[in-house]
Amino acid sequence: MPVKRPLIRYHGGKWLLAPWIIANMPAHDWQNYGEAFQGIVERLRGVVIENRDAKQVMAKHDSPETLHYVDPPYLMETRTDSGKDYRHEMTDAQHFELAEFLHGLQGPVMVSGYRCDLYDSAFRGWHRIDREALADGARKRIESLWFSPSAAPARLI
DSSP: OOOSSOSSOOOSOHHHHHHHHHHTSHHHHGGGGGGGGHHHHHHHTTOOOOOSOHHHHHHHHOOTTOOEEEOOOOOGGGOSSOSOSOSSOOOHHHHHHHHHHHHTOSSOEEEEEOOOHHHHHHTTTSEEEEEEEEETTTEEEEEEEEEOTTSOHHHHO
């Protein structure tokens, strides 16, 4: 069905409209929060956020002093849902490939997830800590943290 008249009418040049556009842009909204963000700004000072493959980011920043905290999508076998929780899922083969990559990093590594045969095999020789947590709609589950040999839990926690 054709539109008979525009929903918004604008009578004037772009320079008359510019202040309204600028005032209503999302980027401008941040200015209105002022001091509320001061604590966040201080906390994130020096933090780098990169939108790239995790292995590329870890390889770029790896050093003996770099702690790599890795929280991949849970393995399908450890889930109770339909497996559609993440935008980017991982196959078992990709989890194993990630584990092999993590073994090659210089820095200490922590991996979070649920205990399963694949992780028990892939992280054999690493220290594991299990803790009860609420997940899947407040259902009790045991979550695990695996620590690489260079990430002694006593040193990190």
